[in-house]
Amino acid sequence: MIHKYFQNGYYIVLDVNSGAVHVVDELFYNMLDHVSPGLTEECPEEVIRALSDRWSEEEIRSTYAEMVSLEKNGQLFSADDYEQFANMMVSSPVKALCLNIAHDCNLRCEYCFAGKGDYCQGRMLMTEEVGKAAIDYLLHYSQGRHNLEVDFFGGEPTINFDVVKKVVEYARSKEQEFDKKFRFTITTNGLLLDDDMIDFINKEMYNVVCSTDGRKEVNDRVRARVDGSGCYDSIIPHFQELVRKRENSENPENWQYYVRGTFTKYNKDFGEDVLHMNSLGFDQISIEPVVADPKEPYALTAADLPEVFKEYDRLSKIMIEKHKSGEGFNFYHFMIDLDQGPCAIKRLRGCGCGNEYVAITPDGDVYPCHQFVGHEEWKMGNVFDLSINQEMKDNFARATVYHKAKCQDCWAKFYCSGGCNANNWQYMGNILDSFDLACEMEKKRLECAIMIQAALAE
Secondary structure (H helix, E strand, O other): OEEEEEEOOEEEEEEOOOOOEEEEOHHHHHHHHHOOOOOOOOOOHHHHHHHOOOOOHHHHHHHHHHHHHHHHOOOOOOOOOOHHHHHHOOOOOOOEEEEEOEEOOOEOOOOOOOHHHOOOOOOEEOOHHHHHHHHHHHHHHOOOOOEEEEEEEOOOHHHHHHHHHHHHHHHHHHHHHHOOEEEEEEEEOOOOOOHHHHHHHHHHEEEEEEEOOOOHHHHHHHOEEOOOOEOHHHHHHHHHHHHHHHHOOOOHHHOEEEEEEEEOHHHOOOHHHHHHHHHOOOOEEEEEEOOOOOOOOOOOOHHHHHHHHHHHHHHHHHHHHHHHOOOOOEEHHHOOOOOOOOOHHHHHHOOOEOOOEEEEOOOOEEEOOHHHOOOHHHOOEEOOOOOOOHHHHHHHHOOOHHHOHHHOOOOOHHHHOOOOHHHHHHHHOOOOOOOHHHHHHHHHHHHHHHHHHHHHOO
16 A cells, blocks of 8 residues: 655655655656556566656656565565454553542633543542552553553643642552552643642753643633633743753653644634744644534634645644754654654554553542543443453454554554544444544544655755
């Protein structure tokens, strides 16, 4: 399987199964419309006739010979070496927890998937007892795994920061005994950040996700406090201080952060929000499309895709210019590793939700991930009795791109890994039925990401 496209002056060909990316000339690009896998040594006469109105026979034969060489080397029309493993995918040890440390929040973001913070379960905070039991749960189910990850999530985790610190302390106390290494992440809206919190985060957290949607007018329209006022003026200085200290911390291994936003129908010029965040001194930026009921006024729909695609195109060109001028920054959705990339398992089933990764609620219930929380039919167990729904876990383990019908013939399947299982279920009714809108945007982002790599390789 191949995918070819033309963008920003580049003719790009992706060999799907091998992952090889070729930047080609117009002749090579057009010749692909006239050949099929299993190339003969000599260029067929019908190929020459089809292209001879624009190119000489010598040019055509030379380009065809190049194609033959690439196919022999497994870089064009390559065989699928992954499908044979699809039915071998089995349940794995749990290696990561999302701790919903607070089912409460000091913001009331319009688009919040978590019911404005309480997951429609009532506002509550995780106790120290539950947090420690969650760590014990992870230790119990992480057989054979040395590196473990814990994400402090909400709601807003800083409103329960004392428990965050106690859970970190408890997990650290278990590392030597169980031969484990914990890496922590926290996602925060930044309202409550102070010097003590920042110092603790920069000491203990491998990654920090700072939530803001960009320009003041964009952010404050959808990310309001409980009283309806905006939060931009409060949070930006906090994030800037956190990042400043983080970049100069004594723990350079704990340097990762993202300033993460969400764009909606209200700001389809979201590239301006990305650039705004960069102008504030942030160079690790993510802004993602809202996923919401299409009836909501802020929801993106298929009708918005042309504008969204145009903005991705615009942003990709700006990023090329910035990188070439030495002012580059990372935009999460345009980051791609064409040399190595994820392992085969990641390519086949993505994030590992419900299998390698689970979410824990303040009362200790276990769910496949934070986006399933509050939907009782997806409850997998509880940390106190060490229970887990093995059948459900097995089903998530088997939810590969080869079990998702729409993925079978999709060129992007080994990059998106079938999309988000939670979104698939919420908007398509089945974790195996890929969410169409998300698929289309993902494919566009991938095309931009590959094109950027091509441009920067010149």
